[in-house]
Amino acid sequence: MSAPVSQVPPAHPPKISLKNVHKRFGPKVVLNGIDLEVGRGESLVVIGGSGTGKSVMLKCILGLLHPDSGSIRVDGQETTKLRARDREKLLHKFGMLFQGAALFDSLKVWENVAFGLIQGEHMPRAKAKEIAIAKMGAVGLGPEVGELFPSELSGGMQKRVGLARAIADEPEIIFFDEPTTGLDPIMADVINELIVKCVKDLGATAVTITHDMASARKIADRVAMIYQGRIIWTGHAQDIDHSGNPYVDQFVHGKADGPIKMQVRAL
């Protein structure tokens, strides 16, 4: 863990900042002192292998998991000790696209997209439906899809609905958890382009976690690499091929040989 950490100072005061965040589950240390800043309007992609703590980091920022120690600030506001009610208020700023889309399977597609508007903001159903259909249009889904149930959609369409739901109440910050996992390369690229477009249209701050380098290159302004519960490198997206960091090099080029040893037991 002696890899050099190169910090690129963000241009604006950070939208999200994590300082020395630790989280463990029983004996297993997942986050081991995360330091990370995300600037306003920036699109940060966090890359890293499976089980390195990417998802846990996002869930700590959202407050779905509580970090054991460290500080997480959103717009300068400390969030780790927020009470439930203030936490709900804070979550209005966030939208999230989950890895498996996490659509509510008991609700129709349009009700899924409008969920935050109806339940969170108490908008009348008719008006929320109009907005939902507009948002579905923005991700390339026709209004007829709105009457279907999520189980009737393909994986790529579910991701689009998840994206429409994440942007429906126009959040300031959007999280994308493995947005392209399980999609074919063409559909993956469609989703990537939709993400770039939606984030730009909203002027939102975006944090994406992925291990798909094609996706990272497309979406990222800045890239951070997480390894063994720490951020070991951050830099601009165009610098990723000559990071000078052996860990990043190994990951970007997808090599089995290198400083990162997969924990696979020899047969």
Place this chain on the structure above:
Amino acid sequence: MGFLAATGRAFLVFLEATGKLGLFTIAALSHCVRPPLYPRQIMRQMIDIGYYSLPVVGLTALFTGMVLALQSYSGFSRFQAEGAIATVVALSVTRELGPVLGGLMVAGRIGASMAAEIGTMRVTEQIDALSTLSTNPFKYLVAPRLLAGLTMLPLLVLVADIIGVFGGFLVGVYRLNFNPSSYISRTWEFLEPIDVISGLVKAAVFGFVVALMGCYHGYHSRGGAQGVGTATTNAVVSASILILVWNYLITGIFFSTK
């Protein structure tokens, strides 16, 4: 030393589980009384628990009443006390068998489906998605189910009481050749409001317990299909046992003076 360590570990696990359940219950209850409530969700659960459980609870009550009449006839005829059959059926059904058997049937039907539904929502991240959409999962998922369980099971048991007594009546009149009007008057003669009320109080507690166990085990399920399966089993087993325990405790509270 190994034995002591194992005992201590089991005890700690027990304390942890009890504490977790206690905190869960308090949080859930506090969300039941604080707005906003979700009337649409409450209605859906009420229909699911109240209306769709009617056939199974009704059938259970019908056969319970019928078999009670048969059994008590074969017993009571040994000392010429056949006249007490109607009273025995009415008291047993309203005080004990209606609420307990109804509660157990609902535990199997509703407790399991709640645990499976909420458990699946947990492992597919739908519960996390609720939070990110500014919706408290306790308010949206747990509170409606608890409220529906608490209110619907007494209604179900009231219907079950009537059907159970009617089952006894059918056997009494058509199989054992009682006079219908004297059977009915016998039923009313010794039945007091407290018999029915204690049964309904039991039903409310059982409904709450079933919903609580379904929600609790579903909410804390982990690790995919197997985790959901475990949660479902735990929900039904723990709800059934708690129903039997609470049944004894409530009976003790209501009828301990004699």
